Amino acid sequence: MRVTNVVFAGLGGQGVIKASDILAQAAFRAGLDVKKSELHGMSQRGGSVTSDVRFGDRVYSPMVPQGEADYLIVLEPSQVEVNLPLLRPGGVLLSPEIIPPDRLSNKRSLNVALLGVLSGLVGLDPDAILAAVRQALPERLYQINERAFEFGREIAERG
Amino acid sequence: MDRRLCSGDEAVALAACDAGVCLGTGYPGTPSTEILEAFDALGGRAQWAPNEKVALEVGLGVAFANARSLVTMKHVGLNVAADPLFTAAYTGVTGALIVVTADDPGMASSQNEQDNRRYAVAAGLPMIEPADAQEAYDFVFRAIEISERWSIPVLFRMTTRVCHAKSIVTRDPSAAPATQKAYFEHDRSARVMIPANAKPAHRRLRAKLAGLRDWAEQDAFDAGLNQFVPGRSDLGLVTSGVAHLHALEAAPDASFLKLGLVHPLALDRVRAFAASVDRCVVIEEGDPVLAEALRAHDVAVTAKPERYRFGELDVARVRRILAGETAAEPAPPRGKPPALCPACPYHPVYRVLRDLDCIVAGDIGCYSLGVLPPYETFDTLVAMGAALGVGLGLRHALPEAEARRVVSVIGDSTFVHSGITGLVEMTYNPPPTGHVVLVLDNQTTAMTGQQEHPATGRRLNHTPTTRFSIEGVARAIGIDQVAVIDPVADEGGFAALLRERLAANDLSVIVARRPCILAAAGIRRWQAQASGPAGTAPAPGVSV
Numbered sequence: 001m002r003v004t005n006v007v008f009a010g011l012g013g014q015g016v017i018k019a020s021d022i023l024a025q026a027a028f029r030a031g032l033d034v035k036k037s038e039l040h041g042m043s044q045r046g047g048s049v050t051s052d053v054r055f056g057d058r059v060y061s062p063m064v065p066q067g068e069a070d071y072l073i074v075l076e077p078s079q080v081e082v083n084l085p086l087l088r089p090g091g092v093l094l095s096p097e098i099i100p101p102d103r104l105s106n107k108r109s110l111n112v113a114l115l116g117v118l119s120g121l122v123g124l125d126p127d128a129i130l131a132a133v134r135q136a137l138p139e140r141l142y143q144i145n146e147r148a149f150e151f152g153r154e155i156a157e158r159g
Numbered sequence: 160m161d162r163r164l165c166s167g168d169e170a171v172a173l174a175a176c177d178a179g180v181c182l183g184t185g186y187p188g189t190p191s192t193e194i195l196e197a198f199d200a201l202g203g204r205a206q207w208a209p210n211e212k213v214a215l216e217v218g219l220g221v222a223f224a225n226a227r228s229l230v231t232m233k234h235v236g237l238n239v240a241a242d243p244l245f246t247a248a249y250t251g252v253t254g255a256l257i258v259v260t261a262d263d264p265g266m267a268s269s270q271n272e273q274d275n276r277r278y279a280v281a282a283g284l285p286m287i288e289p290a291d292a293q294e295a296y297d298f299v300f301r302a303i304e305i306s307e308r309w310s311i312p313v314l315f316r317m318t319t320r321v322c323h324a325k326s327i328v329t330r331d332p333s334a335a336p337a338t339q340k341a342y343f344e345h346d347r348s349a350r351v352m353i354p355a356n357a358k359p360a361h362r363r364l365r366a367k368l369a370g371l372r373d374w375a376e377q378d379a380f381d382a383g384l385n386q387f388v389p390g391r392s393d394l395g396l397v398t399s400g401v402a403h404l405h406a407l408e409a410a411p412d413a414s415f416l417k418l419g420l421v422h423p424l425a426l427d428r429v430r431a432f433a434a435s436v437d438r439c440v441v442i443e444e445g446d447p448v449l450a451e452a453l454r455a456h457d458v459a460v461t462a463k464p465e466r467y468r469f470g471e472l473d474v475a476r477v478r479r480i481l482a483g484e485t486a487a488e489p490a491p492p493r494g495k496p497p498a499l500c501p502a503c504p505y506h507p508v509y510r511v512l513r514d515l516d517c518i519v520a521g522d523i524g525c526y527s528l529g530v531l532p533p534y535e536t537f538d539t540l541v542a543m544g545a546a547l548g549v550g551l552g553l554r555h556a557l558p559e560a561e562a563r564r565v566v567s568v569i570g571d572s573t574f575v576h577s578g579i580t581g582l583v584e585m586t587y588n589p590p591p592t593g594h595v596v597l598v599l600d601n602q603t604t605a606m607t608g609q610q611e612h613p614a615t616g617r618r619l620n621h622t623p624t625t626r627f628s629i630e631g632v633a634r635a636i637g638i639d640q641v642a643v644i645d646p647v648a649d650e651g652g653f654a655a656l657l658r659e660r661l662a663a664n665d666l667s668v669i670v671a672r673r674p675c676i677l678a679a680a681g682i683r684r685w686q687a688q689a690s691g692p693a694g695t696a697p698a699p700g701v702s703v
Contacts, residue, residue: 011495024325028164035291036164037324039267040189045525046501048494060408062291062324062401065474066489082492 001032003056004123005064008111009083010075012046015111018136019073020051022115026124026132027055037062048079050086055124071122073114094118098155109141109148116152126153161330167321170292170328171229171259172197174299177330179338181226181254182206184214186576187607188233189268190322191261195231196610199620207610207619210543210576211236215243215258222252222312223350226341227303234262234275239543239577241278247312248282249360250350251367254341255306257299259315261322264444265471268606270523270540272469274445279314279422280452283364285371286314286422287384288400292326297334298419301384304336309367316421318444320401320471372423380428384419387432394481395436397429397453397460399443402472406442409477421449430458440481444472499528504673505599507650509534511657517566518557520550522578524570525606526599543573547581547596554590562592563661569596572604572612574629579636585666586637593639593664595657598629601675602682609678616689621681623689630670639665646671 006023010016017038024036038051052064064086072087073094074080080095087093099113112133119126130149137145165173171194175183183198183205185191199205208214211232221228232240237260247256260278263269279286287302289295295317302313348356379385395414398406403417416432418424433439433453440461441450450462463480466488479488499505509529512519513536521527521537522545530537539549550567557565569578578598585594604610611617616626633641640660646653653671660667674682 012497021325024164028327033327034164035324035326037320039265039319040323045497045528046495046499047497048492050492050494059326060404060411061474062320062326062404063473065408066491067475079494082494085489085492 001056001123003054003059004071005069006053006071006073006118006122007050007064007069007083007086008053008073008075009048009050009079009086010111011079012049014049014075015108016049016075017051019075019111019115020053022112022132022136023118023122023129024053024055025135026129027053029128029132030124032056033059035059035062048082050083071118073118075110075114092121099152103151104148106144109145112145113148113152116149117156118152119149120153120156163328163330164325165292165328166193166323166325167289167292167295167317168193168323169197170295171299171315171317172201172203173328173330174296174335175229176201176203177332178300178303178335179227180229181341182218182221183229183231184208184217185231185259186211186214186236187572187604187610188236188261189607190263190319191231191233191236191259191317192607192610193322194229194259195619198229205619207612209613211240212243215240215247218256218258219243219247219250219252219312222254222256222306224341224343225254225339227255227257227338229257229259231259232261233269234260234273235269235271235542236260237275237278241282244278244284244312245282246352246357248284248364249352249357251310251363252306252312253310253344253346254339255303256312257302257306257315258312259317262316262318262445264318267319270542272445274448275314275316276421276448277446279316283368284312284314284422285309285368285420286316287419288316288421289321289419290399290401290403290417291321291324292328294419295321296328296330297383300335301382305371307336309371311364311367316400318400324401368423372426375420375423375425376427379420379425385425385428386415386417386419387428388415388417390414392435393437395432395439397432397439397441397449399449402442402444402477405472405474405477408474410481418449424449424452426453426456426458429453429460430456433459442472442477442480496531497528498531499525500676502676504601504647504676505529505671507646507653508597508599508671509536511646511650511654512536512566512568514654515658515661516564517661518553518561518564520546520553520565520567522546522569522573523606524573524599526568526570537568542577544569544577544581547578548584550596551581551585551588551590551594554592554594559592562590565594566657566661567594567596569598570605571598571600571602571614571629572610574598575613575627579632582633582636582638582668589666591664593666595660595667595669597657598668598670600629600670600672601678602672603675603678605675605678609675609681615682617685621685621688630668633668638668640667641670642668643670643672645673647673
């Protein structure tokens with residue numbers, strides 16, 4: 001399997017890193033080589049955050065080269081334009097507008113809803129990604145996030 | 160087999176755990192902080208020191224007792240610890256002393272991007288550099304073996320993309336070197352560095368390094384620290400750290416000589432490697448440390464162009480280096496800059512500093528975001544604790560009207576780390592206009608992710624211990640006016656107090672105390688646990 005490059009982008013506190021952790025964990029459990037990295041600390045305090053996940057038979061660098069992301073998942077409308085150069089030509093952009101905010105019972109589960117959309121596209125078993133969602137969250141948040149994930153999945157199926 | 164997806168920092172903690180490290184100590188600093196937190200979570204004995212110098216000295220004591228110690232810090236922390244480090248190279252150790260220096264090329268969360276491989280050369284210490292989490296795990300074992308075999312501290316250099324990047328780690332405790340019992344044996348000629356002992360100690364150090372240099376040529380390859388990967392004969396790449404992975408992706412067919420032992424260098428092997436390929440390029444992040452060392456020994460290698468000294472490397476930049484690309488690099492995406500949290504207790508502080516038109520000698524922490532709009536109040540930021548000295552220097556030199564506007568602003572953890580001696584200087588050599596030090600006490604090390612420190616009264620694992628009193632120390636040092644105030648509950652009172660102290664010729668310390676908004680819930684939880692039957696530490700109060 002060639003290396004799949006996924007970049008999550010948004011602002012600090014939106015769950016960008018959580019989403020990338022979940023996807024990386026799902027790829028790991030699928031038996032693939034995985035690397036993921038991001039910058040945290042000072043520069044992320046309330047500012048822009050991106051996180052890179054790469055998986056396939058063999059992954060070398062932990063960073064997605066600029067212009068080579070197969071999927072760019074953006075959680076904050078203002079961060080779409082600035083991060084577009086990360087996407088390869090023909091790559092898939094998932095922007096927050098595809099999830100109508102009134103369809104989420106908690107807007108903090110936007111990251112998981114977008115993972116739901118991605119789950120139908122990215123070549124991993126969607127149920128394995130959902131299992132990784134459950135593993136990454138406290139039990140009291142399961143239900144809200146499972147609904148968000150399933151909603152995202154439906155959107156992807158409807159195209 | 161225990162396989163897991165984990166960060167380089169977690170991998171170091173896992174290895175420390177599996178190798179029976181007796182004590183882990185350090186000072187929080189991105190990207191190194193998670194090592195000790197993970198070591199604690201794994202059941203290791205981990206503690207925060209007031210600063211890196213103390214941490215290194217504690218670690219050295221552990222290693223004098225034939226036990227294993229792990230000391231962690233960010234790159235600039237090694238500057239603070241450099242004094243004991245250089246002489247620890249002379250004394251050597253009986254057990255193992257592994258000093259992690261986590262460098263931050265590109266300055267994601269630092270005030271400079273110094274390349275601490277220079278310290279290995281300067282102090283005369285072996286340095287090991289992993290490229291990913293698996294190597295971080297494996298190489299800790301090798302570092303301990305080297306430290307114990309040559310009785311020498313070992314520098315373990317990581318970078319942001321090794322510390323924080325996650326990859327798959329297979330854990331193998333059976334590969335860890337066997338531990339020994341702690342004991343003390345007098346060895347004054349080796350450990351008491353009066354000149355008569357230090358002179359032969361320096362010669363011993365150089366002899367150890369000569370032995371290590373021989374070891375680097377073959378044994379370091381057998382141990383997996385250095386690696387030769389045969390490939391194309393027209394292109395050979397000498398690499399270290401995460402740059403190796405970028406290079407593997409950029410030129411998968413090239414021949415590689417990857418150095419995990421970056422000091423001392425396997426010079427003969429690199430020389431033979433360079434001679435075996437048509438073109439030999441050194442791919443390294445940061446300063447051209449390897450390229451300079453190799454060229455100084457007449458090894459025919461090409462260094463990267465000067466522009467790649469700045470910032471991190473990545474696959475695209477390595478491709479450009481190899482292609483000799485001279486056109487300007489594409490700019491990285493410009494995101495939203497960081498900002499003080501909306502509910503940060505320092506907003507009223509910065510409003511007042513701005514409204515009073517203060518000249519602010521600032522310090523290291525997330526409060527340094529006060530330099531950005533809308534406040535733009537920070538005028539200097541140099542090093543941990545520098546707010547004190549720089550503020551005093553400004554007071555000494557400026558005409559009175561301007562001198563009176565100077566305030567030193569420092570956080571609580573930073574104050575404990577390096578601010579105390581600045582206060583001593585203030586009472587010893589007071590400026591004619593006096594001085595005002597503002598300690599922003601949010602009761603946590605906020606910047607690095609809410610770590611405990613001596614003034615929180617809790618240890619790394621949040622259990623209660625003796626609380627260091629910032630105001631108590633200020634009074635004991637002889638500061639004329641010491642006040643504690645909550646700047647959020649009483650912004651007007653804070654403004655009036657600061658105005659009054661700036662007008663006076665006194666030496667003043669104002670502790671602006673209010674918990675970090677991100678840490679507040681955790682602080683309440685730890686305090687509630689502490690006030691149970693076993694608890695002793697009361698919540699610090701506010702008084703003027």
